Amino acid sequence: MKGNRVSVIGAGAFGTALALAFRQAGREVTLWGRDAEAMAALDAGRDLGALFPGASLPTGIRATADLSEAVLAGILVMAVPTQALRQVSEAVALVLPQGRAVISAAKGMEQRTGAFATEILAETLGAHRFGILSGPSFAADIARGLPTAIALAMADATDAEALARFLSSPGLRLYHTTDIRGVEIGGAAKNVLAIAAGIVAGLGLGDSARAAMITRGFAELQRFARAYGARPETLMGLSGLGDLVLTASSPQSRNYALGLALGQGRTPREAIGSGKLAEGAFTAAILAESAKARGLEMPIVDAVTAILEERLSVGDAVRHLMARPLRGE
Structure with a gap:
């Protein structure tokens, strides 16, 4: 891999965590955030207590609000929410040199267009290697x-393997x-x-109901993904079943926590407005719409x-889902 530097665009919790992991992998890291004052304070004081109590930014990570500095790295990891990805990418496009590897860490579909993250990157950044x-x-x-183990997808198999090795650390293992x-x-x-899993928990319907919901929800995920040509082994892997199991079973998940609040009686406006960003709240409608356009049944997503x-x-x-006609699994 040419050079030893990687830039993380987005200094929220996940972007900062990735920057820490990449530093543990021995890489020189630039961490970009839009708030110039906050990034200057972070670079000077190194205190990460607001995100991770007791943690500090190690030597070898440069915090900056200067995009022209951040894009000098050969690898950019875009750790911004899906709904903000286009705006940030358009700003990056103004200063990005050619020939970069640009990897999104966003999870969702753009609410306005239905685009996936790599589609947004291709539209805004032009000719680069996207993942x-x-x-x-x-x-x-x-x-x-x-x-922690996660998946890295790139169009070229050799590129995917090389980048996975380059970015993996003692704690963060990347499968390509x-x-x-x-x-x-x-x-x-x-x-x-x-x-949906959080709603089931918030209603107090029990672990059996939550397990059934996760299983039938995974069937919907597979149905949708197959329509796009996704591989079965991908869906059964870290980025499919693995991520669903984690996200649908822990209050640490923002989406699960949103569902939990809904199940406990809070209105959508109250639940969404009182917590941290839950990407599923933006993705649900466009996911349902995309499924309907392809003639796919996704009753849990619809609900x-x-x-x-x-x-x-x-x-x-819940009553509507339980009243659906019985069918073969």
């Missing part, structure tokens, strides 16, 4: 160096694949299904969408 990084991972675990769309769909759909749009109560949604 997606996704899998079962919480920022706090990565930041602490706890064992060329199934970009399969990895992207897993990351997008599991967020919506995690909201979550109806709840978020306040067209259906949580109780009625």
Whole structure:
């Protein structure tokens, strides 16, 4: 791999955690954030307490708000939310030299267009090598160096393997694949299904119901992904089943926490407005719309969408799902 520097665009919890992991891999890291004052303070004081209590930014990571500095690295990891990715990428495009590897760590579909992350990057940045990084991972675990495994997808197999080796650290293990769309769909759909899992938990319906919901939700994820040509092994891997299991079973998941609040009686407006960003809330409607356009049945995704749009109560949604005709599995 040419050079030893990687830039992380986005200094939120996940981007900062990735920067820490890449530094543990021995890389020189530039961490970019849009707030110039905050990034200057971080670079000078090195205190990460607001994100990760007791942690500090190690030597070898440069914090900056200067995009022209950040894009000097040969590898850019775009760790910004899906709904903000286009805006940030358009700014990056103004200063980005040719021949870079640009990898998105966003999970979702653009609400306005239905585009996946690599499609947004291709539209805004032009001719570069694009990839997606996704899998079962919480920022706090990565930041602490706890064992975590995720998938990296690039169009070229040799490129994917080389980048996975370059970015892997003692705590963060990257598995490589060329199934970009399969990895992207897993990351997008599991967020919506995690909201459903949280709703089941919030209603107190029990672990059996939650297990059934996750299983039937995974069937919906597979159905949708196959329509896009995703590979079965991708869906059964880290970025599909693995990420769904994690996200649909832990209150650390923002999407699960949103569903939990909905199940406990909060309105969508209250639940969304009071917590941290849950990508599934933005992805649900476009995922349901895309499925319908392809003639695919995704009743759990439809139910979550109806709840978020306040067209259906949580109780009625559960009753409708339980009243669906019995069928073969």
